[in-house]
Amino acid sequence: xxxxxxxxxxxxxxxxxxxxxxxxxxxxxxxxxxxxxxxxxxxxxxxxxxxxxxxxxxxxxxxxxxxxxxxxxxxxxxxxxxxxxxxxxxxxxxxxxxxxxxxxxxxxxxxxxxxxxxxxxxxxxxxxxxxxxxxxxxxxxxxxxxxxxxxxxxxxxxxxxxxxxxxxxxxxxxxxxxxxxxxxxxxxxxxxxxxxxxxxxxxxxxxxxxxxxxxxxxxxxxxxxxxxxxxxxxxxxxxxxxxxxxxxxxxxxxxxxxxxxxxxxxxxxxxxxxxxxxxxxxxxxxxxxxxxxxxxxxxxxxxxxxxxxxxxxxxxxxxxxxxxxxxxxxxxxxxxxxxxxxxxxxxxxxxxxxxxxxxxxxxxxxxxxxxxxxxxxxxxxxxxxxxxxxxxxxxxxxxxxxxxxxxxxxxxxxxxxxxxxxxxxxxxxxxxxxxxxxxxxxxxxxxxxxxxx
Ligand SMILES: *Cc1c(COP(=O)(O)O)cnc(C)c1O
Numbered sequence: 001x002x003x004x005x006x007x008x009x010x011x012x013x014x015x016x017x018x019x020x021x022x023x024x025x026x027x028x029x030x031x032x033x034x035x036x037x038x039x040x041x042x043x044x045x046x047x048x049x050x051x052x053x054x055x056x057x058x059x060x061x062x063x064x065x066x067x068x069x070x071x072x073x074x075x076x077x078x079x080x081x082x083x084x085x086x087x088x089x090x091x092x093x094x095x096x097x098x099x100x101x102x103x104x105x106x107x108x109x110x111x112x113x114x115x116x117x118x119x120x121x122x123x124x125x126x127x128x129x130x131x132x133x134x135x136x137x138x139x140x141x142x143x144x145x146x147x148x149x150x151x152x153x154x155x156x157x158x159x160x161x162x163x164x165x166x167x168x169x170x171x172x173x174x175x176x177x178x179x180x181x182x183x184x185x186x187x188x189x190x191x192x193x194x195x196x197x198x199x200x201x202x203x204x205x206x207x208x209x210x211x212x213x214x215x216x217x218x219x220x221x222x223x224x225x226x227x228x229x230x231x232x233x234x235x236x237x238x239x240x241x242x243x244x245x246x247x248x249x250x251x252x253x254x255x256x257x258x259x260x261x262x263x264x265x266x267x268x269x270x271x272x273x274x275x276x277x278x279x280x281x282x283x284x285x286x287x288x289x290x291x292x293x294x295x296x297x298x299x300x301x302x303x304x305x306x307x308x309x310x311x312x313x314x315x316x317x318x319x320x321x322x323x324x325x326x327x328x329x330x331x332x333x334x335x336x337x338x339x340x341x342x343x344x345x346x347x348x349x350x351x352x353x354x355x356x357x358x359x360x361x362x363x364x365x366x367x368x369x370x371x372x373x374x375x376x377x378x379x380x381x382x383x384x385x386x387x388x389x390x391x392x393x394x395x396x397x398x399x400x401x402x403x404x405x406x407x408x409x410x411x412x413x414x415x416x417x418x419x420x421x422x423x424x425x426x427x428x429x430x431x432x433x434x435x436x437x438x439x440x441x442x443x444x445x446x447x448x449x450x451x452x453x
Contacts, residue, residue: 022061065237116229192209
């Protein structure tokens with residue numbers, strides 16, 4: 001056990017159910033509201049966009065939801081994923097901390113995203129959907145959904161944020177290999193896209209705008225539905241396979257974490273890792289500190305306001321209560337494209353309000369410094385998003401060194417950075433800058449969020 005580098009589970013140990021945290025919450029999360037009436041929405045309001053199975057999961061009070069056999073069959077292509085002990089990083093840091101990372105980069109597209117893309121495509125195919133639309137930032141979600149649609153013979157149409165469309169051409173190629181059609185957003189294909197382009201023909205786009213476009217395209221065609229890669233309750237639930245496997249893996253080596261760290265864009269890899277551990281914590285079986293890490297350039301949890309806001313930029317989605325920077329947030333061009341979103345998963349926001357988790361913001365320069373240190377030690381190049389979790393992990397490991405404490409840290413390495421060499425190039429050339437999102441911008445944006453009484 002002392003020499004251990006990775007913990008591998010047998011295929012038969014893939015979880016057979018997802019964990020739904022909703023019935024275990026000390027208080028229920030605030031309801032989702034209709035954008036026009038501000039009344040709680042019902043299933044019929046969501047039916048044009050999502051299949052009934054997913055609408056049911058969104059509000060389910062069942063603690064466990066069985067994973068369909070056809071979904072497990074696809075999961076088996078890469079699950080269970082390995083849990084590594086970062087021994088060489090520990091040595092490089094000269095820390096008494098034991099650092100573990102759950103590696104989701106072994107999936108077909110190199111991130112955790114297929115954990116939810118596959119069931120979403122499956123339930124849509126079951127209910128007769130022909131095509132799925134979605135948005136993508138860095139291209140990770142788009143490629144995951146394109147892969148999942150290919151498994152269940154669905155068409156897939158993706159709006160990719162313009163700046164990533166230009167900066168990350170290989171992700172677009174990957175989406176097209178899996179059979180998807182890809183547009184740069186804002187596009188001329190939707191009213192939402194045309195409206196934004198009329199205001200700013202050079203708009204770099206944002207996830208909020210791309211969501212508006214994908215939602216509009218789905219809402220206007222009965223055989224097409226929309227798919228979201230983060231934020232929603234059912235998405236976080238699908239990702240709990242990460243935490244469930246990690247619990248088994250740590251139990252096999254008789255470890256209990258003192259600290260869990262995950263990066264948060266919309267909150268899905270973080271929720272997937274942490275929710276099963278929060279269940280254990282609420283049951284009194286362990287007591288880890290649970291920490292979200294976000295970019296200083298897109299600090300929804302650390303600087304945003306907990307309020308009802310739209311999920312998109314144009315204001316077409318229902319209103320959800322979350323930590324938000326305002327729905328017209330246009331992020332600085334940091335490299336962690338997957339973390340440049342104005343809001344946060346309502347469940348993660350709610351847990352933060354309840355004091356069950358904490359948040360920290362870190363600038364991208366420190367993140368890339370730590371990512372390169374990690375890559376040299378562990379041989380894996382992290383995606384720009386989890387570099388935030390790595391930087392926070394290293395901070396904690398160095399604190400452990402200062403205090404001499406034997407802390408056990410678990411983090412999610414939710415994707416590899418093989419498509420992100422442009423970002424690493426910029427870092428190695430000394431061309432990366434930090435952006436501190438100003439409080440003043442948050443204050444101004446709050447004047448434009450809907451007044452919900
Ligand atoms: C999409 C993505 C993220 C951000 O989304 P979450 O829902 O917060 O997980 C983070 N890391 C990677 C590798 C991603 O692909």
